[in-house]
Amino acid sequence: AMETAARAGITSQRVGRVLERLGLAEVVVRHVPKGMIRAGTEGVDFPASRAYARSHIECGVRLNVAGREPAGVVPQEEYDAVREAIIEFLSGIETPDGEPAFDDVAPREAYFEGREADRGVDVVVVPRAFDQFLSTQVRESAFGPPTEPYNHKRDGLIAAAGEAIDADASLAGAHLFDVAPTVLASLGLARGEHMDGDVLSIVESVGKRSYPELDEREREATDERAVEERLSDLGYLQE
Structure with missing residues:
Protein backbone atom coordinates (compact mmCIF):
# COMPACT_ATOMS: atom_id res chain seq x y z
CA ALA A 1 0.00 0.00 0.00
CA VAL A 44 10.59 2.71 0.26
CA ASP A 45 9.71 2.70 -3.43
CA PHE A 46 12.10 -0.18 -4.10
CA PRO A 47 11.67 -0.50 -7.89
CA ALA A 48 12.71 3.15 -8.28
CA SER A 49 15.52 3.18 -5.69
CA ARG A 50 19.15 2.13 -6.00
CA ALA A 51 19.83 3.04 -2.37
CA TYR A 52 17.74 4.13 0.57
CA ALA A 53 17.89 5.24 4.20
CA ARG A 54 15.29 3.29 6.13
CA SER A 55 15.51 5.14 9.43
CA HIS A 56 17.65 8.00 10.74
CA ILE A 57 18.66 5.99 13.80
CA GLU A 58 20.49 3.48 11.59
CA CYS A 59 23.06 6.14 10.67
CA GLY A 60 23.57 4.69 7.26
CA VAL A 61 22.46 3.87 3.75
CA ARG A 62 21.36 0.52 2.38
CA LEU A 63 21.81 -0.51 -1.23
CA ASN A 64 18.77 -1.96 -2.97
CA VAL A 65 20.55 -5.11 -4.09
CA ALA A 66 18.94 -7.54 -6.51
CA GLY A 67 18.24 -10.87 -4.83
CA ARG A 68 18.54 -9.39 -1.35
CA GLU A 69 15.86 -6.69 -1.11
CA PRO A 70 12.19 -7.29 -2.06
CA ALA A 71 12.58 -5.55 -5.43
CA GLY A 72 16.33 -5.00 -5.72
CA VAL A 73 17.67 -3.17 -8.76
CA VAL A 74 21.44 -3.05 -8.12
CA PRO A 75 23.13 -6.12 -9.67
CA GLN A 76 25.41 -8.04 -7.32
CA GLU A 77 28.39 -7.40 -9.59
CA GLU A 78 27.84 -3.62 -9.32
CA TYR A 79 27.60 -3.59 -5.52
CA ASP A 80 31.15 -2.39 -4.81
CA ALA A 81 31.10 0.32 -7.49
CA VAL A 82 27.70 1.70 -6.43
CA ARG A 83 28.65 1.67 -2.76
CA GLU A 84 31.95 3.45 -3.44
CA ALA A 85 30.11 6.12 -5.45
CA ILE A 86 27.72 6.70 -2.55
CA ILE A 87 30.59 6.93 -0.07
CA GLU A 88 32.41 9.44 -2.28
CA PHE A 89 29.26 11.54 -2.73
CA LEU A 90 28.35 11.63 0.97
CA SER A 91 31.95 12.34 1.99
CA GLY A 92 31.87 15.54 -0.04
CA ILE A 93 28.67 16.97 1.42
CA GLU A 94 29.09 20.21 3.37
CA THR A 95 26.66 21.96 5.68
CA PRO A 96 25.55 25.55 4.95
CA ASP A 97 28.38 26.80 7.20
CA GLY A 98 30.96 25.14 4.95
CA GLU A 99 31.86 22.29 7.31
CA PRO A 100 31.77 18.58 6.41
CA ALA A 101 28.39 17.07 7.22
CA PHE A 102 29.98 13.83 8.39
CA ASP A 103 32.99 12.91 10.50
CA ASP A 104 33.17 9.64 8.61
CA VAL A 105 31.50 7.81 5.75
CA ALA A 106 32.66 4.21 5.45
CA PRO A 107 31.69 0.70 4.36
CA ARG A 108 30.00 -1.28 7.10
CA GLU A 109 32.97 -3.62 7.52
CA ALA A 110 34.89 -0.68 8.98
CA TYR A 111 32.50 -0.67 11.95
CA PHE A 112 30.75 -4.03 12.15
CA GLU A 113 31.98 -7.59 12.35
CA GLY A 114 30.54 -10.93 13.35
CA ARG A 115 27.86 -13.27 12.13
CA GLU A 116 25.13 -10.61 12.01
CA ALA A 117 27.20 -7.91 10.29
CA ASP A 118 25.55 -8.45 6.91
CA ARG A 119 22.25 -7.28 8.40
CA GLY A 120 23.64 -3.79 8.97
CA VAL A 121 23.63 -0.81 6.64
CA ASP A 122 25.94 -0.99 3.64
CA VAL A 123 27.34 2.51 4.19
CA VAL A 124 27.85 3.93 7.69
CA VAL A 125 27.62 7.69 8.20
CA VAL A 126 28.80 9.45 11.36
CA PRO A 127 27.32 12.97 11.67
CA ARG A 128 29.91 15.63 12.50
CA ALA A 129 30.12 15.77 16.31
CA PHE A 130 26.53 14.54 16.15
CA ASP A 131 25.52 18.16 15.71
CA GLN A 132 23.78 17.18 12.48
CA PHE A 133 20.43 15.46 12.88
CA LEU A 134 19.79 12.89 10.17
CA SER A 135 16.36 12.64 8.59
CA THR A 136 14.78 10.31 6.04
CA GLN A 137 12.24 12.94 5.04
CA VAL A 138 12.34 14.08 1.42
CA ARG A 139 12.37 17.88 1.25
CA GLU A 140 13.10 20.59 -1.29
CA SER A 141 16.37 21.46 0.49
CA ALA A 142 19.04 19.08 1.79
CA PHE A 143 19.32 21.07 5.03
CA GLY A 144 16.73 22.62 7.29
CA PRO A 145 15.55 22.92 10.88
CA PRO A 146 15.86 19.62 12.79
CA THR A 147 12.71 17.54 13.10
CA GLU A 148 13.56 16.87 16.75
CA PRO A 149 15.24 19.17 19.30
CA TYR A 150 17.72 16.57 20.56
CA ASN A 151 20.35 14.15 19.32
CA HIS A 152 22.83 11.58 20.59
CA LYS A 153 26.37 12.50 21.60
CA ARG A 154 29.56 10.48 21.79
CA ASP A 155 30.26 11.38 25.43
CA GLY A 156 28.04 10.26 28.28
CA LEU A 157 27.88 9.50 31.99
CA ILE A 158 27.98 6.17 33.77
CA ALA A 159 27.04 5.60 37.38
CA ALA A 160 26.80 2.46 39.49
CA ALA A 161 25.79 1.70 43.06
CA GLY A 162 25.16 -1.40 45.12
CA GLU A 163 26.77 -4.01 47.35
CA ALA A 164 28.61 -5.67 44.45
CA ILE A 165 30.14 -2.40 43.25
CA ASP A 166 33.77 -1.59 44.06
CA ALA A 167 33.57 2.15 44.71
CA ASP A 168 37.36 2.48 44.57
CA ALA A 169 37.67 1.00 41.07
CA SER A 170 38.18 3.30 38.10
CA LEU A 171 35.61 3.87 35.38
CA ALA A 172 38.16 5.49 33.07
CA GLY A 173 37.67 4.53 29.46
CA ALA A 174 34.23 3.05 30.02
CA HIS A 175 32.26 2.45 26.82
CA LEU A 176 28.57 1.98 26.17
CA PHE A 177 29.36 -1.58 25.06
CA ASP A 178 30.69 -2.32 28.56
CA VAL A 179 27.35 -1.71 30.27
CA ALA A 180 25.63 -4.99 29.35
CA PRO A 181 28.57 -7.28 30.28
CA THR A 182 28.96 -5.37 33.55
CA VAL A 183 25.28 -5.66 34.44
CA LEU A 184 25.38 -9.39 33.73
CA ALA A 185 28.47 -9.81 35.92
CA SER A 186 26.82 -7.89 38.76
CA LEU A 187 24.02 -10.48 38.63
CA GLY A 188 26.49 -13.35 38.66
CA LEU A 189 25.97 -14.16 34.98
CA ALA A 190 28.66 -14.77 32.39
CA ARG A 191 28.57 -12.59 29.30
CA GLY A 192 28.06 -14.10 25.88
CA GLU A 193 31.14 -14.97 23.85
CA HIS A 194 29.84 -12.89 20.95
CA MET A 195 29.15 -9.74 22.99
CA ASP A 196 31.02 -6.50 22.44
CA GLY A 197 32.51 -4.72 25.43
CA ASP A 198 34.15 -5.87 28.65
CA VAL A 199 33.19 -6.14 32.30
CA LEU A 200 34.20 -2.92 34.04
CA SER A 201 36.55 -3.26 37.00
CA ILE A 202 33.85 -2.06 39.41
CA VAL A 203 32.49 -5.63 39.54
CA GLU A 204 34.09 -9.06 39.46
CA SER A 205 33.94 -10.77 36.08
CA VAL A 206 32.17 -14.12 35.85
CA GLY A 207 33.80 -15.00 32.54
CA LYS A 208 32.25 -15.84 29.19
CA ARG A 209 29.96 -18.56 27.93
CA SER A 210 28.06 -19.47 24.79
CA TYR A 211 24.32 -18.95 24.61
CA PRO A 212 21.78 -20.54 22.24
CA GLU A 213 21.13 -18.81 18.95
CA LEU A 214 18.18 -16.43 18.88
CA ASP A 215 15.09 -18.23 17.64
CA GLU A 216 13.59 -15.72 15.21
CA ARG A 217 10.15 -17.12 14.70
CA GLU A 218 7.78 -15.47 12.26
CA ARG A 219 5.41 -13.03 13.88
CA GLU A 220 1.75 -13.91 13.89
CA ALA A 221 -1.06 -11.37 13.72
CA THR A 222 -3.20 -11.36 16.85
CA ASP A 223 -6.90 -10.67 17.07
CA GLU A 224 -6.89 -7.64 19.39
CA ARG A 225 -10.55 -8.13 20.30
CA ALA A 226 -9.88 -11.73 21.34
CA VAL A 227 -6.96 -10.60 23.48
CA GLU A 228 -9.09 -7.93 25.16
CA GLU A 229 -11.84 -10.48 25.88
CA ARG A 230 -9.31 -12.90 27.35
CA LEU A 231 -7.78 -10.21 29.58
CA SER A 232 -11.27 -9.15 30.64
CA ASP A 233 -12.13 -12.75 31.58
CA LEU A 234 -8.99 -12.84 33.73
CA GLY A 235 -10.03 -9.64 35.47
CA TYR A 236 -7.31 -7.40 34.04
CA LEU A 237 -9.72 -5.21 32.07
CA GLN A 238 -12.98 -3.69 33.18
CA GLU A 239 -15.71 -2.33 30.95
Whole structure:
Protein backbone atom coordinates (compact mmCIF):
# COMPACT_ATOMS: atom_id res chain seq x y z
CA ALA A 1 0.00 0.00 0.00
CA MET A 2 2.82 2.40 0.88
CA GLU A 3 4.60 1.62 -2.39
CA THR A 4 1.41 2.20 -4.41
CA ALA A 5 0.81 5.52 -2.66
CA ALA A 6 4.39 6.62 -3.30
CA ARG A 7 4.05 5.91 -7.01
CA ALA A 8 0.97 8.13 -7.05
CA GLY A 9 2.95 10.90 -5.40
CA ILE A 10 1.31 10.47 -2.00
CA THR A 11 4.15 10.35 0.51
CA SER A 12 4.26 10.76 4.28
CA GLN A 13 6.33 13.91 3.81
CA ARG A 14 3.75 15.58 1.56
CA VAL A 15 0.90 14.55 3.83
CA GLY A 16 2.87 15.95 6.77
CA ARG A 17 3.36 19.33 5.06
CA VAL A 18 -0.38 19.57 4.35
CA LEU A 19 -1.22 18.75 7.96
CA GLU A 20 1.26 21.38 9.17
CA ARG A 21 -0.37 24.05 7.00
CA LEU A 22 -3.76 23.06 8.38
CA GLY A 23 -2.47 23.10 11.94
CA LEU A 24 -3.34 19.42 12.42
CA ALA A 25 0.12 17.83 12.52
CA GLU A 26 0.38 17.60 16.32
CA VAL A 27 -3.18 16.30 16.63
CA VAL A 28 -2.50 13.50 14.16
CA VAL A 29 0.79 12.55 15.84
CA ARG A 30 -1.00 12.25 19.20
CA HIS A 31 -3.77 9.99 17.91
CA VAL A 32 -2.31 7.95 15.05
CA PRO A 33 -0.55 4.74 16.18
CA LYS A 34 3.24 5.10 16.19
CA GLY A 35 3.54 1.95 14.11
CA MET A 36 1.55 3.56 11.32
CA ILE A 37 3.69 6.71 11.39
CA ARG A 38 6.85 4.62 11.35
CA ALA A 39 5.58 2.56 8.41
CA GLY A 40 4.88 5.75 6.50
CA THR A 41 8.30 7.26 7.07
CA GLU A 42 10.17 4.02 6.45
CA GLY A 43 8.30 3.07 3.27
CA VAL A 44 10.59 2.71 0.26
CA ASP A 45 9.71 2.70 -3.43
CA PHE A 46 12.10 -0.18 -4.10
CA PRO A 47 11.67 -0.50 -7.89
CA ALA A 48 12.71 3.15 -8.28
CA SER A 49 15.52 3.18 -5.69
CA ARG A 50 19.15 2.13 -6.00
CA ALA A 51 19.83 3.04 -2.37
CA TYR A 52 17.74 4.13 0.57
CA ALA A 53 17.89 5.24 4.20
CA ARG A 54 15.29 3.29 6.13
CA SER A 55 15.51 5.14 9.43
CA HIS A 56 17.65 8.00 10.74
CA ILE A 57 18.66 5.99 13.80
CA GLU A 58 20.49 3.48 11.59
CA CYS A 59 23.06 6.14 10.67
CA GLY A 60 23.57 4.69 7.26
CA VAL A 61 22.46 3.87 3.75
CA ARG A 62 21.36 0.52 2.38
CA LEU A 63 21.81 -0.51 -1.23
CA ASN A 64 18.77 -1.96 -2.97
CA VAL A 65 20.55 -5.11 -4.09
CA ALA A 66 18.94 -7.54 -6.51
CA GLY A 67 18.24 -10.87 -4.83
CA ARG A 68 18.54 -9.39 -1.35
CA GLU A 69 15.86 -6.69 -1.11
CA PRO A 70 12.19 -7.29 -2.06
CA ALA A 71 12.58 -5.55 -5.43
CA GLY A 72 16.33 -5.00 -5.72
CA VAL A 73 17.67 -3.17 -8.76
CA VAL A 74 21.44 -3.05 -8.12
CA PRO A 75 23.13 -6.12 -9.67
CA GLN A 76 25.41 -8.04 -7.32
CA GLU A 77 28.39 -7.40 -9.59
CA GLU A 78 27.84 -3.62 -9.32
CA TYR A 79 27.60 -3.59 -5.52
CA ASP A 80 31.15 -2.39 -4.81
CA ALA A 81 31.10 0.32 -7.49
CA VAL A 82 27.70 1.70 -6.43
CA ARG A 83 28.65 1.67 -2.76
CA GLU A 84 31.95 3.45 -3.44
CA ALA A 85 30.11 6.12 -5.45
CA ILE A 86 27.72 6.70 -2.55
CA ILE A 87 30.59 6.93 -0.07
CA GLU A 88 32.41 9.44 -2.28
CA PHE A 89 29.26 11.54 -2.73
CA LEU A 90 28.35 11.63 0.97
CA SER A 91 31.95 12.34 1.99
CA GLY A 92 31.87 15.54 -0.04
CA ILE A 93 28.67 16.97 1.42
CA GLU A 94 29.09 20.21 3.37
CA THR A 95 26.66 21.96 5.68
CA PRO A 96 25.55 25.55 4.95
CA ASP A 97 28.38 26.80 7.20
CA GLY A 98 30.96 25.14 4.95
CA GLU A 99 31.86 22.29 7.31
CA PRO A 100 31.77 18.58 6.41
CA ALA A 101 28.39 17.07 7.22
CA PHE A 102 29.98 13.83 8.39
CA ASP A 103 32.99 12.91 10.50
CA ASP A 104 33.17 9.64 8.61
CA VAL A 105 31.50 7.81 5.75
CA ALA A 106 32.66 4.21 5.45
CA PRO A 107 31.69 0.70 4.36
CA ARG A 108 30.00 -1.28 7.10
CA GLU A 109 32.97 -3.62 7.52
CA ALA A 110 34.89 -0.68 8.98
CA TYR A 111 32.50 -0.67 11.95
CA PHE A 112 30.75 -4.03 12.15
CA GLU A 113 31.98 -7.59 12.35
CA GLY A 114 30.54 -10.93 13.35
CA ARG A 115 27.86 -13.27 12.13
CA GLU A 116 25.13 -10.61 12.01
CA ALA A 117 27.20 -7.91 10.29
CA ASP A 118 25.55 -8.45 6.91
CA ARG A 119 22.25 -7.28 8.40
CA GLY A 120 23.64 -3.79 8.97
CA VAL A 121 23.63 -0.81 6.64
CA ASP A 122 25.94 -0.99 3.64
CA VAL A 123 27.34 2.51 4.19
CA VAL A 124 27.85 3.93 7.69
CA VAL A 125 27.62 7.69 8.20
CA VAL A 126 28.80 9.45 11.36
CA PRO A 127 27.32 12.97 11.67
CA ARG A 128 29.91 15.63 12.50
CA ALA A 129 30.12 15.77 16.31
CA PHE A 130 26.53 14.54 16.15
CA ASP A 131 25.52 18.16 15.71
CA GLN A 132 23.78 17.18 12.48
CA PHE A 133 20.43 15.46 12.88
CA LEU A 134 19.79 12.89 10.17
CA SER A 135 16.36 12.64 8.59
CA THR A 136 14.78 10.31 6.04
CA GLN A 137 12.24 12.94 5.04
CA VAL A 138 12.34 14.08 1.42
CA ARG A 139 12.37 17.88 1.25
CA GLU A 140 13.10 20.59 -1.29
CA SER A 141 16.37 21.46 0.49
CA ALA A 142 19.04 19.08 1.79
CA PHE A 143 19.32 21.07 5.03
CA GLY A 144 16.73 22.62 7.29
CA PRO A 145 15.55 22.92 10.88
CA PRO A 146 15.86 19.62 12.79
CA THR A 147 12.71 17.54 13.10
CA GLU A 148 13.56 16.87 16.75
CA PRO A 149 15.24 19.17 19.30
CA TYR A 150 17.72 16.57 20.56
CA ASN A 151 20.35 14.15 19.32
CA HIS A 152 22.83 11.58 20.59
CA LYS A 153 26.37 12.50 21.60
CA ARG A 154 29.56 10.48 21.79
CA ASP A 155 30.26 11.38 25.43
CA GLY A 156 28.04 10.26 28.28
CA LEU A 157 27.88 9.50 31.99
CA ILE A 158 27.98 6.17 33.77
CA ALA A 159 27.04 5.60 37.38
CA ALA A 160 26.80 2.46 39.49
CA ALA A 161 25.79 1.70 43.06
CA GLY A 162 25.16 -1.40 45.12
CA GLU A 163 26.77 -4.01 47.35
CA ALA A 164 28.61 -5.67 44.45
CA ILE A 165 30.14 -2.40 43.25
CA ASP A 166 33.77 -1.59 44.06
CA ALA A 167 33.57 2.15 44.71
CA ASP A 168 37.36 2.48 44.57
CA ALA A 169 37.67 1.00 41.07
CA SER A 170 38.18 3.30 38.10
CA LEU A 171 35.61 3.87 35.38
CA ALA A 172 38.16 5.49 33.07
CA GLY A 173 37.67 4.53 29.46
CA ALA A 174 34.23 3.05 30.02
CA HIS A 175 32.26 2.45 26.82
CA LEU A 176 28.57 1.98 26.17
CA PHE A 177 29.36 -1.58 25.06
CA ASP A 178 30.69 -2.32 28.56
CA VAL A 179 27.35 -1.71 30.27
CA ALA A 180 25.63 -4.99 29.35
CA PRO A 181 28.57 -7.28 30.28
CA THR A 182 28.96 -5.37 33.55
CA VAL A 183 25.28 -5.66 34.44
CA LEU A 184 25.38 -9.39 33.73
CA ALA A 185 28.47 -9.81 35.92
CA SER A 186 26.82 -7.89 38.76
CA LEU A 187 24.02 -10.48 38.63
CA GLY A 188 26.49 -13.35 38.66
CA LEU A 189 25.97 -14.16 34.98
CA ALA A 190 28.66 -14.77 32.39
CA ARG A 191 28.57 -12.59 29.30
CA GLY A 192 28.06 -14.10 25.88
CA GLU A 193 31.14 -14.97 23.85
CA HIS A 194 29.84 -12.89 20.95
CA MET A 195 29.15 -9.74 22.99
CA ASP A 196 31.02 -6.50 22.44
CA GLY A 197 32.51 -4.72 25.43
CA ASP A 198 34.15 -5.87 28.65
CA VAL A 199 33.19 -6.14 32.30
CA LEU A 200 34.20 -2.92 34.04
CA SER A 201 36.55 -3.26 37.00
CA ILE A 202 33.85 -2.06 39.41
CA VAL A 203 32.49 -5.63 39.54
CA GLU A 204 34.09 -9.06 39.46
CA SER A 205 33.94 -10.77 36.08
CA VAL A 206 32.17 -14.12 35.85
CA GLY A 207 33.80 -15.00 32.54
CA LYS A 208 32.25 -15.84 29.19
CA ARG A 209 29.96 -18.56 27.93
CA SER A 210 28.06 -19.47 24.79
CA TYR A 211 24.32 -18.95 24.61
CA PRO A 212 21.78 -20.54 22.24
CA GLU A 213 21.13 -18.81 18.95
CA LEU A 214 18.18 -16.43 18.88
CA ASP A 215 15.09 -18.23 17.64
CA GLU A 216 13.59 -15.72 15.21
CA ARG A 217 10.15 -17.12 14.70
CA GLU A 218 7.78 -15.47 12.26
CA ARG A 219 5.41 -13.03 13.88
CA GLU A 220 1.75 -13.91 13.89
CA ALA A 221 -1.06 -11.37 13.72
CA THR A 222 -3.20 -11.36 16.85
CA ASP A 223 -6.90 -10.67 17.07
CA GLU A 224 -6.89 -7.64 19.39
CA ARG A 225 -10.55 -8.13 20.30
CA ALA A 226 -9.88 -11.73 21.34
CA VAL A 227 -6.96 -10.60 23.48
CA GLU A 228 -9.09 -7.93 25.16
CA GLU A 229 -11.84 -10.48 25.88
CA ARG A 230 -9.31 -12.90 27.35
CA LEU A 231 -7.78 -10.21 29.58
CA SER A 232 -11.27 -9.15 30.64
CA ASP A 233 -12.13 -12.75 31.58
CA LEU A 234 -8.99 -12.84 33.73
CA GLY A 235 -10.03 -9.64 35.47
CA TYR A 236 -7.31 -7.40 34.04
CA LEU A 237 -9.72 -5.21 32.07
CA GLN A 238 -12.98 -3.69 33.18
CA GLU A 239 -15.71 -2.33 30.95
